[in-house]
Amino acid sequence: MALNRDFVGRASAPSPPYEVSRVKIREFATALGDNNPIYRDKEAAQAAGHPDVIAPPTFPIVFSLAGGSILTDPELGLNFAMVVHGEQRFEYRRPIHVGDELVTVSTVTDIRSVGRNELITVRSDVSTTEGELVCTTYNTIVERGGAG
Template structure:
């Protein structure tokens, strides 16, 4: 088993989006976040932020503007056999309303190994580095995608 067809280092896609106050409010509501720094500009400023603070998982909004079909095709995945193995966010600074982000998603690992019930599983690790308008890193998103082997 081991590495597959050399996708490591491949840029899968690039995305840009604005961090909007209304979208932050939606995420805060959806995740039952009741801290006012996510919904009230005065509270956020009193806490030392320039504007309302995005919730920790906010960059998943990029999925709304990405071409997910092209992503699946580019990786050669059979979507019906794919599950999310994990997601991790690493922030270099706070993400606030008014930020504009540009993210580049790359394959950092792509391996096949024996599955626990026979067959194989493919485990792909993707990293998206989000930069702000000045080109400074804001957050790194690491995703693990698992594709189960085809049934016999």
């Protein structure tokens, strides 16, 4: 079944705050196999000019499509059993670092059919709880067979 095109332009409510910790950054860097010390060691991060340990560039995927996500609205019609990752990219204003409390607002920017598949693109603006925009993520999700 085709995704509900009425969702294009729809934004989610802000997510609950996500508190960035050294443990979560270290776990994510370990999962990536990235041993860069600025992801693990405060002194190394400070020597590189950061206030504390920073997160790898793809870290926002951990929380940016989670809690309060527009993707889980049943009226959208997304079948998660048929979902695969399509594409993602990140535009940064500054690195994410330990101590950040981040909220996300996600907006559906496009839904289209490609062959038998449905593609949905979501832009997520990641900001501090004080309102500073930290980064914007763009994710394209493919629902296999949804258009056919």
